[in-house]
Amino acid sequence: MIETILLSFIVAKIKKYKILPIFKHWTIYPILICAVIYIYLEWTIWHGDYSLVKYANIFKAVYLSCFLLLAIKYNQIKIYLKGICLVFIGYILNYIAMYYNDMKMPVFVSNSWWTGYAKPDMFFKALDQGDFHILGDMYTKAIPLCDTIDLGYCCVSIGDILVRSFAFLIIYYSIKASNNKYNNI
16 A cells, blocks of 8 residues: 555645645554555565465554544544545455455456566465465456456555545545644644
């Protein structure tokens, strides 16, 4: 989700907001720490270590929970609730894709072959570690809801994009609120 955080910073900068005020309070730092851990998890997968994959869902829940701290600090509860609706819809879309594919999430890899992130045996190794991703093929059902958007370092689905939009909304509106708060001092 680091790209989502960076995108929220870029959009805030384009809208002429200052980024630094959000760093004046500790509530942004748990999110950034989770982003660094997320990068580490992706790095371990990139290097063929799938032992942490079984903890991915727990980590995602912790990561998403960190955004509540930021929303409370900058009084963005309405945005948080709207974002939670996006997360819920995203998870439903992901669940539908998995439901029609024996509770596995098919992944359609393109750029990740080229970058080296995806390797032919990685899906089998990840399944052995408790992951639910499989390589998509001609027998895959509900393809538009599967992980079809290949970023080169991960593949995401429409549902994943909705989940990431939650992070974008919280960070962007918190930047906006932090500008208002610290500019009035």
